[in-house]
Amino acid sequence: MTPALPDRPIRGRVPGVLTAYGPAVLTFAAFLVLWEVAVRLFAIPLYLLPPPSRVAVYIITHADTFISAGLATLRLVLAGFAISIALGIPLGILLARSRIFARTVYPLLVGSQTFPKLAVGPLFVVWFGFGPMPKLLLAFLVAFFPIMIDATTGLQSVRADTLMLARSLGLGRVRTFLQIQLPQALPSIFSGLKIGSTLAVLGVLVAEFLGAAGGLGYLVITATGNLDTVLLFSTLVIIALMGLALYGLVVVCEKWSIGSWYNVAPIRAP
Amino acid sequence: MTYRAAGKDIQALVRTSLAIRRGEFVSLLGPSGCGKTTLLRIVAGLQAPSSGRVSVAGIPVSRPQTEMGIVFQTPILLEWFDVLGNVMLRQDPRPAGRAAAMRRASALLAQVGLAGCEGMRPSQLSGGMQQRVALCRALLHDPSVLLMDEPFGALDALTRDQMCLDLQKLWTGGEKTVLFVTHDIGEAVFLSDRVLVMAPSPGRVDVAIDIDLPRPRRLSSRDTEAFFHACRTIRQAFERRGVLRDDAAAS
Ligand SMILES: Nc1ncnc2c1ncn2[C@@H]1O[C@H](COP(=O)(O)OP(=O)(O)OP(=O)(O)O)[C@@H](O)[C@H]1O
Ligand SMILES: [Mg+2]
Numbered sequence: 001m002t003p004a005l006p007d008r009p010i011r012g013r014v015p016g017v018l019t020a021y022g023p024a025v026l027t028f029a030a031f032l033v034l035w036e037v038a039v040r041l042f043a044i045p046l047y048l049l050p051p052p053s054r055v056a057v058y059i060i061t062h063a064d065t066f067i068s069a070g071l072a073t074l075r076l077v078l079a080g081f082a083i084s085i086a087l088g089i090p091l092g093i094l095l096a097r098s099r100i101f102a103r104t105v106y107p108l109l110v111g112s113q114t115f116p117k118l119a120v121g122p123l124f125v126v127w128f129g130f131g132p133m134p135k136l137l138l139a140f141l142v143a144f145f146p147i148m149i150d151a152t153t154g155l156q157s158v159r160a161d162t163l164m165l166a167r168s169l170g171l172g173r174v175r176t177f178l179q180i181q182l183p184q185a186l187p188s189i190f191s192g193l194k195i196g197s198t199l200a201v202l203g204v205l206v207a208e209f210l211g212a213a214g215g216l217g218y219l220v221i222t223a224t225g226n227l228d229t230v231l232l233f234s235t236l237v238i239i240a241l242m243g244l245a246l247y248g249l250v251v252v253c254e255k256w257s258i259g260s261w262y263n264v265a266p267i268r269a270p
Numbered sequence: 271m272t273y274r275a276a277g278k279d280i281q282a283l284v285r286t287s288l289a290i291r292r293g294e295f296v297s298l299l300g301p302s303g304c305g306k307t308t309l310l311r312i313v314a315g316l317q318a319p320s321s322g323r324v325s326v327a328g329i330p331v332s333r334p335q336t337e338m339g340i341v342f343q344t345p346i347l348l349e350w351f352d353v354l355g356n357v358m359l360r361q362d363p364r365p366a367g368r369a370a371a372m373r374r375a376s377a378l379l380a381q382v383g384l385a386g387c388e389g390m391r392p393s394q395l396s397g398g399m400q401q402r403v404a405l406c407r408a409l410l411h412d413p414s415v416l417l418m419d420e421p422f423g424a425l426d427a428l429t430r431d432q433m434c435l436d437l438q439k440l441w442t443g444g445e446k447t448v449l450f451v452t453h454d455i456g457e458a459v460f461l462s463d464r465v466l467v468m469a470p471s472p473g474r475v476d477v478a479i480d481i482d483l484p485r486p487r488r489l490s491s492r493d494t495e496a497f498f499h500a501c502r503t504i505r506q507a508f509e510r511r512g513v514l515r516d517d518a519a520a521s
Binding site: 161162164165167168169170171175179180183258260261262 | 316
């Protein structure tokens with residue numbers, strides 16, 4: 001764990017959103033312009049690569065479709081992510097604190113991760129049908145592992161001198177955990193949540209590819225089947241926005257909980 | 271006390287025996303690595319000796335001595351609490367007694383020249399300020415035994431003198447027993463009733479030297495013949511052990 005950045009210079013301490021993300025946004029805008037120009041210049045057929053303007057217009061004119069499909073997927077993503085957190089963090093704590101657990105279950109968990117988890121998706125569909133169950137299971141399966149491991153790593157990197165301090169003050173187990181260990185583990189826990197948030201989206205989408213009656217994954221499959229590249233691109237844009245929003249939510253929580261003493265950098269510039 | 275590191279045993283302390291009377295101010299003085307911190311941790315019950323025993327007020331030490339006030343060699347402040355939170359760490363978060371502890375914490379901070387710093391973050395403090403916060407944390411519950419591991423090591427000479435005077439006042443005021451680790455001969459002589467001179471490899475207490483300077487001691491006490499004499503005695507003890515070598519004097 002890195003301690004709080006000792007001395008940030010006064011100027012630029014609170015970089016405005018503009019200075020922080022402005023350059024990246026401009027780069028992206030330039031990329032879109034280039035794309036638009038290239039498609040028109042070389043007369044690339046629509047079914048291969050639609051221009052960004054077409055995609056934007058399509059999204060706006062079909063907003064209803066995207067809102068209802070997006071909400072369906074978002075609900076599953078949020079639920080799957082929540083389950084991953086609710087089980088991943090306690091498992092991580094158990095892993096860090098229980099030698100027995102670390103020696104019996106942990107190797108199995110690690111072993112299971114070498115297996116390509118998305119490959120069991122079809123099996124879940126066979127077992128649980130087209131309902132929400134396979135989506136939640138797959139989201140959990142891919143998202144919980146980094147959350148658990150990062151919680152364990154965070155707790156294991158607690159500085160020994162702080163534990164000695166806790167013993168000398170007689171803080172007891174509960175206060176030592178809450179006031180000494182957990183705060184030091186939080187930066188690592190949040191980095192697990194960031195990775196987990198993107199994986200939860202992935203898990204739900206793949207499960208939707210395999211069989212669903214709605215949702216963004218279903219739209220992707222439909223668009224592919226009909227060679228409707230404009231719909232495909234539009235859906236991908238919505239998916240990207242959803243992933244970004246979920247990631248942003250985690251960063252906001254992180255800033256809110258540890259930002260006062262830990263230097264939270266959502267996207268670190270080198 | 272024997273450590274195991276890098277595959278071999280390190281004898282950090284051998285045949286160390288000391289008795290400290292209630293209300294006494296004792297300094298441990300010795301070169302780096304002679305086992306001062308180790309000895310302090312054993313006394314505090316934070317580390318079990320590989321052999322031997324310690325007792326406080328007749329009771330053997332077998333667990334951390336939480337009623338002692340301990341200042342560690344490094345401040346060990348928690349970045350996720352502000353200065354006040356760090357000083358109050360020992361205090362139970364339940365509201366009972368919290369207001370009184372908070373007033374005491376503020377008073378202590380003011381006493382060490384950190385008035386108004388309650389809301390600051392440890393990372394915003396200088397090294398010396400951090401160590402003073404750690405001192406306040408150790409004093410919050412007005413302990414009758416104080417263990418201090420080079421508490422003024424990170425302070426400038428002026429602040430250090432002031433802190434020595436303040437510590438003396440604090441010690442005279444209450445019935446406190448202090449075990450004070452330092453490698454500064456003058457500091458040890460100024461503060462102590464007794465200075466235990468330690469020798470390295472293996473670490474041990476070499477000689478105990480009583481300091482018979484009148485109390486309370488003033489800054490001007492350091493200019494007296496008796497003060498020089500005490501310092502010389504200690505320096506000679508180090509020279510005997512080869513800790514200090516003055517080649518020019520030898521040739
Ligand atoms: N955890 C440890 N494992 C192995 N060896 C240790 C450990 N802690 C201390 N030692 C060794 O014990 C000896 C005494 O260390 P200690 O920290 O007590 O010295 P010290 O007198 O406090 O020195 P300083 O003035 O530099 O703080 C040293 O040789 C050190 O290498
Ligand atoms: Mg030491």
